[in-house]
Amino acid sequence: MPTRILPAVGDADAVRTLTNLLSQLPDAEPVTPVTDSTQLVDTLARLAAESIDELPEVVVVHERIGPVPALELIRDVALRFPAVGVILVTSDAGPGLFQAAMDYGARGLVGLPLHYEELASRVHAVAQWSVGVRRHLGAGADVFHGAGGTVVTVSGAKGGVGTSLTAVQLALAAQASGRATALLDMDLQTGDIASYLDIQFRRSVADLAAISDITPRVLADAVFRHDSGLALLLAPGDGERGEDVTDRAARHIVAALRARYEVVVIDCGAQLTGAGAAAIESADTALLVTTPDVVAVRGAKRTVRMWDRLQIRKAEETTVVVNRHTRATEIQPALIQRITGTAVAATTVPAHFKELQGAVDAGRVHELDHKSTVKQALWALAGELGLVKGTEQAARPRSARHRGAERAAPTFRRRKELGR
Known part of the structure; x- marks a missing residue:
């Protein structure tokens, strides 16, 4: 089954670069990018209202997304859509930001400029994690299937x-x-x-x-x-x-x-x-x-x-x-x-x-x-x-x-x- 990847990028040049790389990943299915934080959350909420299975396995958030800052957006997605794995794309790949991103709910971090091998590795790992979470959620008898309570x-x-x-x-x-x-x-x-x-x-x-x-x-x-x-x-x-x-x-x-x-x-x-x-x-x-x-x-x-x-x-x-x-x-x-x-x-x-x-x-x-x-x-x-x-x-x-x-x-x- 292909991995659905939703890019959230506000910069037009970054959108083209990221979409081009994602389209080259094996078994990847990039979906139409969203350009701001509100559009991302609204899109995920609409998909979650249909079924948890409609949500993308991976969301890639660029550091220049707005109006909500990237870390705040990652936390919101992690809280409301816990079966979605989030990757942060950033020019600061140091340990401080890495720890902060993990604290806020990201499942991975990829440094800029983007490299195919690093992006492929992160997407693969996060997609596997997302599939595992959904398997657990599906096993629960009284799971609330919504955009988050x-x-x-x-x-x-x-x-x-x-x-x-x-x-x-x-x-x-x-x-x-x-x-x-x-x-x-x-x-x-x-x-x-x-x-x-x-x-x-x-x-x-x-x-x-x-x-x-x-x-x-x-x-x-x-x-x-x-x-x-x-x-x-x-x-x-x-x-x-x-x-x-x-x-x-x-x-x-x-x-x-x-x-x-x-x-x-x-x-x-x-x-x-x-x-x-x-x-x-x-x-x-x-x-x-x-x-x-x-x-x-x-x-x-x-x-x-x-x-x-x-x-x-x-x-x-x-x-x-x-x-x-x-x-x-x-x-x-x-x-x-x-x-x-x-x-x-x-x-x-x-x-x-x-x-x-x-x-x-x-x-x-x-x-x-x-x-x-x-x-x-x-x-x-x-x-x-x-x-x-x-x-x-x-x-x-x-x-x-x-x-x-x-x-x-x-x-x-x-x-x-x-x-x-």
Whole structure:
């Protein structure tokens, strides 16, 4: 079977050179080149909507592609289309860029000027890898065959504002609507979603940290299948094991979940780690939960500013969720929006903790009464975010693909500032 190769090159001369060489490769089938990052992602999304088998085995990204920088584009393709192998063509073939390209999801790097032997070798290796991935995906019984699921992160302005409860209920709402949903506990030291759902588990997200090629079978071994239908990937029971989950590991794990589930909800807790930063940066929607009090709103403002300084996410790309809201409180959502510079969800969560206390204490929040105003609000929020089937077109912040066009890749800077 011929290897389908999709070149993504913005320069006309480079297009001719690359296409000419690719056409000489044995068993190669170059397809019509795309000239910018948006066209590449849209083309892959259209093909993936038909079938995973319609996707090209290899995408060749030229360093001068735009408007999204090459590394950002490679990460987006790797996250959304994990069965496609990406090769970066660059004039800088040094070890620094090579490592960065691998971190961002590339399967190979070819130096400029192009040489037939090097290009042929890389294309052959990446094509074999792609075929192997598709074989694994085809073996999975419940693989989500789409352009990649929706990823939503839930972070807290401070501890105790309701981050985990929000994440759990959003995931339950999506699952109940008929969408295959995974809930990932990325609060690595103190995450306790297992207690909210009263489950005992053996494997955690830390067990995937050292695995670079997370196949559906490997992922299935680590995931706990809850009675509600949710797929749970839990924080380690021993908090110190959370250090094993680096930002690079987090990207691989999120990509594996995105490829397999329609909705992926990630509880990032209130403390920022390298892994949490990687998840927030790659998410389609990043939520920040706060309560309408001075301490929490100040915490929200600090968090938003930190994300911006570390180039993780801009304020306008973040959505604040106001929990424990009452009409009588002095701090209302409009004021929080002005203070933080973020979007604020139209749905607020009422301050009715008494409805929750019994279910929380029993670890049965999935059995919360449907009459609960808190549950109703959180499920309405899921609809507002487009997580519930039939609401997918709801307005959401821009995806990582669009954000990548506005700034350079922050990986190395972030590692240093987070102490990774």
